[in-house]
Amino acid sequence: MFITIEVFKTNVSSQAQAALIKTSILHHFPHLDVNFDLEDRDNILRVEGEVDPGDIMLLVRQSGVEINLLLD
Template sequence: MVEVFKTNVSTAEDAKGIIDIIEKNFNFYQVNFDLDDCDRILRVKSITGDIAADQIIYLLKQKGFKSTVLLDDFAPEVDQIL
């Protein structure tokens, strides 16, 4: 499972600190940032199942950052399913 977050993290130093915190709290997550993306993407991959998105958002908030889950833009329209 992979979850993608939009953040306001802007520096590599802040990103590294957040990665360290997430990986320390969630041993089975693989985490990376794409700070070159306009949404300053945080990607979290779980090798064991679901991702605790609310807890990730809370951890970032505790460090003074904003984040929201980005919805999958590639989900089919209802009309396409029927």
């Protein structure tokens, strides 16, 4: 099995908002490992597992959050 780690830049600014987004992602994709790094200037969302980054971005944007995939 091939596991990927996708890293996204967001405009999430609080732990409460991050928790809601994480809960939403895990509701739709329970097999993923999801975490936020709000100490980073880009308010990083990391997602580990098998998933299309576009699916994550669509889901998060439905919550009114700006999100963009960070490329290497």
